[in-house]
Amino acid sequence: MTDQAVNTLREDCSANGITIHPAIQPRNVPGAGLGVYTTKKFKPGEKLIHVPTKHIFTTAKIPESFLSIPARKHIAVHAQLAAFFAFGSKEDLHQYEHWMATWPGLDDFVESMPIFWGFWSEQILEKLGRPTPKPQKEMRGLTGDHLPKRRRISDEFEHGRGTNRRYIRTDGTDFTFYMWPPFCLSPGLCSWWHTSCNLESAKIDAMIEKVVAHVKSVAEALPELRITEDDEQLAKYLHAWCLVNTRCFYYIPSSPSQKHKAKPPTDPNEAMALCPFMDLFNHMPSPPSPETATSAATKDDIQRPCKARYTSTGFTVTTDSPIPPTKEILFCYGAHTNDALWLEYGFLLPDSTNTFDSIPLDNLIRQSLKPADTSTLEEHGYLNDYTLHNDGSICYRTEMVAWLLVLGRAKWKKVVEQGLDPEEACTSPTGKSKYKKTILSWFEKGRGLATENTMVLNEIVDDLLLEYFGTVSAVAAVQNKSSEEKLAVAKRRRARCLMRWAQISDMVEKGIKKIEAEDE
Ligand SMILES: C[S@@+](CC[C@H](N)C(=O)[O-])C[C@H]1O[C@@H](n2cnc3c(N)ncnc32)[C@H](O)[C@@H]1O
Numbered sequence: 001m002t003d004q005a006v007n008t009l010r011e012d013c014s015a016n017g018i019t020i021h022p023a024i025q026p027r028n029v030p031g032a033g034l035g036v037y038t039t040k041k042f043k044p045g046e047k048l049i050h051v052p053t054k055h056i057f058t059t060a061k062i063p064e065s066f067l068s069i070p071a072r073k074h075i076a077v078h079a080q081l082a083a084f085f086a087f088g089s090k091e092d093l094h095q096y097e098h099w100m101a102t103w104p105g106l107d108d109f110v111e112s113m114p115i116f117w118g119f120w121s122e123q124i125l126e127k128l129g130r131p132t133p134k135p136q137k138e139m140r141g142l143t144g145d146h147l148p149k150r151r152r153i154s155d156e157f158e159h160g161r162g163t164n165r166r167y168i169r170t171d172g173t174d175f176t177f178y179m180w181p182p183f184c185l186s187p188g189l190c191s192w193w194h195t196s197c198n199l200e201s202a203k204i205d206a207m208i209e210k211v212v213a214h215v216k217s218v219a220e221a222l223p224e225l226r227i228t229e230d231d232e233q234l235a236k237y238l239h240a241w242c243l244v245n246t247r248c249f250y251y252i253p254s255s256p257s258q259k260h261k262a263k264p265p266t267d268p269n270e271a272m273a274l275c276p277f278m279d280l281f282n283h284m285p286s287p288p289s290p291e292t293a294t295s296a297a298t299k300d301d302i303q304r305p306c307k308a309r310y311t312s313t314g315f316t317v318t319t320d321s322p323i324p325p326t327k328e329i330l331f332c333y334g335a336h337t338n339d340a341l342w343l344e345y346g347f348l349l350p351d352s353t354n355t356f357d358s359i360p361l362d363n364l365i366r367q368s369l370k371p372a373d374t375s376t377l378e379e380h381g382y383l384n385d386y387t388l389h390n391d392g393s394i395c396y397r398t399e400m401v402a403w404l405l406v407l408g409r410a411k412w413k414k415v416v417e418q419g420l421d422p423e424e425a426c427t428s429p430t431g432k433s434k435y436k437k438t439i440l441s442w443f444e445k446g447r448g449l450a451t452e453n454t455m456v457l458n459e460i461v462d463d464l465l466l467e468y469f470g471t472v473s474a475v476a477a478v479q480n481k482s483s484e485e486k487l488a489v490a491k492r493r494r495a496r497c498l499m500r501w502a503q504i505s506d507m508v509e510k511g512i513k514k515i516e517a518e519d520e
Pocket residue numbers: 031032033034035102103104246247279280281282283284344345346347348349
């Protein structure tokens with residue numbers, strides 16, 4: 001992004017009554033597009049930006065000449081906003097052009113958001129009724145030429161598309177490697193992880209459903225745009241869809257009267273608005289807890305995300321902690337795991353810096369349950385939704401499953417129904433040790449999964465990398481890219497997957513340490 005585009009936006013904002021503190025400045029952040037930096041030291045509570053209500057972009061700003069009021073009833077707010085920014089007339093978009101000039105290009109989303117990667121983007125096309133080129137993927141996957149043959153013992157199709165493989169480890173035991181596509185993403189996103197437990201659809205599938213429904217609703221209302229038929233139009237729409245997805249704020253119009261407060265929509269996703277300049281801030285999770293700071297001085301210096309507050313006059317952004325000069329000023333987009341950030345925003349926070357990070361343990365745990373255990377858990381509301389947190393701690397639901405396996409169903413039911421402490425209710429001298437072993441066995445499986453997926457991801461040869469981590473041109477209009485460039489993108493996508501598996505592995509190791517340290 002050029003400095004000129006940013007400066008022009010700033011001038012534009014100031015000329016239109018948007019207040020921007022003179023000591024903040026947008027600039028490029030390596031790997032994160034633009035971000036906003038301080039040029040002086042800020043104290044907590046200082047006002048950084050005020051955007052008057054009239055500059056908040058909601059569907060009310062979309063001209064009826066573009067989308068009639070009756071047509072809007074059948075189109076989600078997100079889909080309407082995207083349609084306008086993709087296909088609004090030159091005249092209607094003119095007043096926003098300096099703002100739009102600071103937005104990322106389609107390529108940025110295509111590279112980073114898994115819905116645009118081969119398998120998933122093909123699903124989008126198929127669901128839109130578009131014929132997709134059927135690559136030789138299944139056949140090539142089956143040959144397994146890219147993998148060391150000594151370890152492959154059998155293949156089987158999964159869902160008619162991907163392949164599961166059985167491998168033999170050097171110690172003679174075997175494992176299943178989920179060939180394509182599920183292995184690459186984290187368990188928090190993938191369908192196989194979920195379908196095997198009959199959970200709600202996986203997050204990535206839900207996102208694909210949403211995007212497809214939005215495209216279809218706009219295509220129906222505005223057939224002349226030929227969004228589903230024309231590659232370029234589709235790419236244009238998907239670009240705007242991602243822009244809206246990653247840049248919107250939660251917004252409920254304020255009511256002039258205190259008595260009749262504006263009602264939030266039933267679906268919070270409908271409370272969306274875009275806001276110039278405020279969309280330039282990057283995300284940080286919650287800061288480390290003050291207890292971990294070593295001295296009073298460091299406690300006070302911990303940077304917290306800024307606060308964005310909406311009142312009847314507009315949005316105001318204020319600092320919530322001191323921020324030194326030349327530091328990036330950050331928002332918190334919400335208590336998102338790295339999987340959610342990856343899926344929705346296309347990035348992973350590095351290492352274990354995301355205090356909100358976690359992974360689901362459902363699949364690992366469900367494998368160790370007998371049907372009667374599953375029924376007991378279901379009856380008492382404890383089936384599924386098992387979590388391993390960033391710090392290696394597990395959720396209460398996970399603990400309760402372990403206690404079920406230790407106490408037996410009858411005793412466990414009594415504990416739950418009478419609200420007892422399961423540890424106190426356990427009279428067996430080996431109870432706590434069995435409890436720890438049960439949890440450790442789940443972690444061991446998680447460790448194996450991370451090790452094996454990492455190993456195989458690293459082994460994929462270049463031409464298959466392109467198939468697995470490539471881009472389907474009809475969705476993303478991958479124009480004129482050389483094969484070197486395409487391969488470089490595929491490698492970066494693989495690196496992202498490897499980074500996620502390293503984080504998963506780290507969480508599992510922390511979990512193991514934590515449970516081993518517990519008293520028996
Ligand atoms: C609201 S925009 C923020 C401004 C954006 N960086 C830009 O260039 O316009 C959200 C997008 O910024 C990027 N982003 C935000 N926080 C990030 C972070 N901590 N690390 C990497 N990328 C981040 C992601 O691409 C995300 O989709």
